[in-house]
Amino acid sequence: MKTCWDVVAGGVTAPRGFRAAAVRCGIRQVEVDDLGLLVSETQGTAAAVFTANRVAAAPVRWSRASIARGKVRAAVVNSGNANACTGARGLRAVEATAAKAAELLGLKPHSFLIASTGIIGRYLPVEKLLEGLPRAVQALDGSLEAGERFAHAIMTTDTELKEAALRCELGGGAAVTLGGCTKGAGMIAPGMATTLTFLTTDAAIGRPLLQRMLRRAIERTYNRISIDEHMSTNDTALCLASGLADAPLVREGTRAAGRFEAALTELCRILALKIVADGEGATRLVTIEVVRAPSERAAVAAARAIADSPLCKCALHSGDPNWGRFVSAAGYACSRLDEAKSRLFIGGKLAYAAGAPGKATEAELAAAMAGREVTLRLDLGLGKAAATVWTCDLSKEYVAINADYHT
């Protein structure tokens, strides 16, 4: 399919009908905005996916209930504290946040998705958040700059802002815009969902269809990245649709729906790769393609084993073409692997074939691993399924960040 989208400026406020704000309320000790607010001007529709972790943060539990009620049109998010493993007191903090936000904006408490990110196991200083909310409401604005400030407020160990927007031609002259921002640099191995991600669109689209599209888009993008194989307790991806574009309703099975889903998936892919590229201590973005696998599940398992192995990540860090580490990781992840049929390419160079070293020289392989982006391609020769997983390298800086990070 010819791409139906173009990258445009901005993030969550790029589509029509959204206002955003960010303020500093003092949850983080550094002097940065740590409270964000995102509101749709219309009731519109909302879809979300959440962490599969059995230890789910208080805001995740609240937000699951909000999404189930079907009336979410705004989000309150804080950084600096995950409000996870905080028991009944954590839930009361979320309830107080939603009640206050509802009062200030004339909405219902369950109109709000609440999200938090930061340290686990510390009680959220909710009074700071409640103090900041009126200022955030005052600051609400529909400009691209407001969207950027919102994206800043959800950052923790991120070193770069992560936002993107796409304009999507639906056909027949109709077009919609999709925008989004995301955060994350560590504790990244999403399952079912992701780190914190906020997506917006001015498309008009029904809730069940948007939910299915969001789940599929996340499955092939966010759920295929890993920085450190550790799934967060707070993973949340929200998509709000305002319906304010001058475009007809996106209906299931139409060409417009196909185009919209392609753009939504591309937006998720762009944002997810920004996370991997900004991985804690990372110096390289690594794309791992597994092809001719017996099943998509097997392809994902093999790619993920390579992505998650610290030995592979160390070789990727130093640019050392020690490809035995990649092959052996696939070997313990695959229930089926035939050495005689398997081939590994690094940047297009054949490292391994028929159970033995391939024809590429060590110098060629080293050159293929020397850049900021590295691609590994494992051909299992067993079937027709394929999958791509993205990861980064493991550096001493990752250890420094995570041995020191506490509050």
Next chain:
Amino acid sequence: MKTCWDVVAGGVTAPRGFRAAAVRCGIRQVEVDDLGLLVSETQGTAAAVFTANRVAAAPVRWSRASIARGKVRAAVVNSGNANACTGARGLRAVEATAAKAAELLGLKPHSFLIASTGIIGRYLPVEKLLEGLPRAVQALDGSLEAGERFAHAIMTTDTELKEAALRCELGGGAAVTLGGCTKGAGMIAPGMATTLTFLTTDAAIGRPLLQRMLRRAIERTYNRISIDEHMSTNDTALCLASGLADAPLVREGTRAAGRFEAALTELCRILALKIVADGEGATRLVTIEVVRAPSERAAVAAARAIADSPLCKCALHSGDPNWGRFVSAAGYACSRLDEAKSRLFIGGKLAYAAGAPGKATEAELAAAMAGREVTLRLDLGLGKAAATVWTCDLSKEYVAINADYHT
């Protein structure tokens, strides 16, 4: 059961009936012994377990066949090259090694288990190994020192020698000795088997019984350690029994069999913990106990998730009581986890209970993580099963070792 064993001096040559040797044949570039030979004076019995990796090294494929034939009584092992991912040429190198060793010692080629450890994907310089074999045969000796030299020859990134021996009272005045040595400091997450481990005993015991005991002992010791979650292509554990102790045959179901298995398991535990304690870059030995789990499998999964998470390992490195990382790792590994019933103890101090912070202060938890050995205990409150997994911390030194290690 009262312990029936005592630690004694030595390793593989501590039991009666074994000779060992080590020589330098030049496979490793550093000037150390890199070829080891271990021989039982009698045919006796042999049992072994091997890696579950689908990419199995040439020596593993040879040795599986040798063990299946039931006549193994000696082992040839080299360090510096894994002879994995080396195709037909790798297998020919193993065949040549076994043929030469058989000729020199007047045995059959399949009397030998062959094992290799080192870099994957490089052809083994077999001519060096064949040149070294006659010197190794000349050097064969039954002394404890010979056993120690053998243990040295199998080391790669290990910084400490790993050998141990136990004397086991079988009852009725009969006693046997068990000895062993092992290697490993990286690429350690054994599944079905282990890194390289050589065990000997002068007990008289049938092959099927010894095989079952070895498999159970490995399952609860070697298969419960992890340094970096990367299962090797060369994992091999061999147990040779000479039958030369002045003790009756160990028969299944007897008290003597129970005692022998307890001693064998303890020997494996001692050796496995030496690996974790010497983990690449490790500064702490971490014991993770999961209790009151719904099943042993669930307990192992939860403990392993904590052991394998780089975030948990970084917190363990810095001694930071950031216990949310431990709880969240269990949360993504467990299919069942009830926050209200779960409790986490660090060194006996309650860090987390009923879904919220426990009563221990941060200072108490930090003190419990400050030592060379740290114990985490997760009580799931769901059942009666339990499991223990051992791991180490993740340091910048691990990255330095593995980003630089190539040949």
